Amino acid sequence: MPTNLPDVANHVTAQTEGVLERVGMGNIEVPLMLKADEAQARMVSASVSAYVNLIQPQAKGIHMSRLYLLLDQLSTEGELTISTLKKLLADFIESHDDLSDSAQVIVKFDYHMRRSSLISGKQGWKAYPIVINGQVQQGKFDIELSLDVPYSSTCPCSAALARQLIQDAFKAQFNADTLDAEQVHQWLGTTQGIVATPHSQRSVAEIKVKLTDEVSDFPIKSLIDQVEDTLKTPVQAAVKREDEQEFARLNGQNLMFCEDAARKLKYLLNQQSDLSDFWLRVNHLESLHAHDAVSIAVKGVENGFRA
Numbered sequence: 497m498p499t500n501l502p503d504v505a506n507h508v509t510a511q512t513e514g515v516l517e518r519v520g521m522g523n524i525e526v527p528l529m530l531k532a533d534e535a536q537a538r539m540v541s542a543s544v545s546a547y548v549n550l551i552q553p554q555a556k557g558i559h560m561s562r563l564y565l566l567l568d569q570l571s572t573e574g575e576l577t578i579s580t581l582k583k584l585l586a587d588f589i590e591s592h593d594d595l596s597d598s599a600q601v602i603v604k605f606d607y608h609m610r611r612s613s614l615i616s617g618k619q620g621w622k623a624y625p626i627v628i629n630g631q632v633q634q635g636k637f638d639i640e641l642s643l644d645v646p647y648s649s650t651c652p653c654s655a656a657l658a659r660q661l662i663q664d665a666f667k668a669q670f671n672a673d674t675l676d677a678e679q680v681h682q683w684l685g686t687t688q689g690i691v692a693t694p695h696s697q698r699s700v701a702e703i704k705v706k707l708t709d710e711v712s713d714f715p716i717k718s719l720i721d722q723v724e725d726t727l728k729t730p731v732q733a734a735v736k737r738e739d740e741q742e743f744a745r746l747n748g749q750n751l752m753f754c755e756d757a758a759r760k761l762k763y764l765l766n767q768q769s770d771l772s773d774f775w776l777r778v779n780h781l782e783s784l785h786a787h788d789a790v791s792i793a794v795k796g797v798e799n800g801f802r803a
């Protein structure tokens with residue numbers, strides 16, 4: 497290796513002096529062995545941003561290669577857990593000696609899970625977008641986990657309006673004196689019987705949680721499961737007709753405005769003792785409108801997440 501390479505980062509001073517809050521690399525493509533939910537580690541294809549701060553106003557720059565190589569070492573030799581993430585952050589600072597005293601790592605990936613169909617027993621894949629955001633500042637670690645959970649929401653207002661049209665059509669079709677149960681049953685099975693259907697929409701619950709220091713595993717699957725169990729109408733992977741019918745029933749029995757979904761999720765997250773804070777945003781990508789219906793909620797802790 498040549499020994500006389502110029503080393504600008506070490507030997508040149510900044511033209512304009514100043515402290516910087518974050519310096520590093522964005523979107524590093526790297527495979528990581530992720531260990532979450534006490535499950536076996538599995539590979540995820542991650543996009544990582546790695547930063548330190550720069551507290552020496554005159555220093556020309558940080559040593560990007562050191563951050564990269566530490567991340568690479570985790571990728572090739574280690575597993576991503578809460579403790580290795582904290583070690584990576586500590587190593588970032590240690591590798592920057594008197595240049596930095598805080599660090600941040602943001603890891604984005606899709607987390608694939610096998611999901612069972614509602615009735616038929618088939619299985620299929622669902623991919624959930626996940627972001628792990630780890631920071632250390634003045635020796636204090638903060639680990640946040642963000643996840644997006646897609647689901648279906650059927651509008652309760654639209655359902656009520658559709659029901660009224662169905663009632664009116666019934667009245668117009670049948671005479672109380674000659675009402676015949678078999679005829680009504682037949683008629684209900686026609687398009688004229690169910691003359692209107694409520695609108696429903698693909699919806700996304702965006703959840704961000706801050707983990708307490710006691711948490712040792714990323715609670716990815718457990719959070720997704722709880723969110724889906726709460727909302728009751730997650731989007732499906734493998735679907736046969738019996739699954740589609742059950743999905744229609746679940747939608748009909750779980751009508752919701754975006755306010756309903758957000759309140760349910762807020763209640764759920766407020767029960768979790770391993771979360772010191774949370775933020776959530778429910779997006780109903782309306783089929784009635786060209787715009788979305790949105791609700792946002794936070795736990796409401798001092799200096800915590802804001803709406």
Ligand SMILES: Nc1nc2c(ncn2[C@@H]2O[C@H](COP(=O)(O)OP(=O)(O)OP(=O)(O)O)[C@@H](O)[C@H]2O)c(=O)[nH]1
Nearest residue numbers: 502503504505506519556557558559560561562563
């Ligand atoms: N600090 C900094 N480095 C950059 C930037 N863009 C590219 N680099 C390059 O990142 C490379 C790695 O920098 P260093 O980590 O200082 O490399 P090094 O001096 O070989 O490594 P050490 O001996 O460990 O300091 C250098 O070639 C820089 O030119 C930038 O915007 N800022």
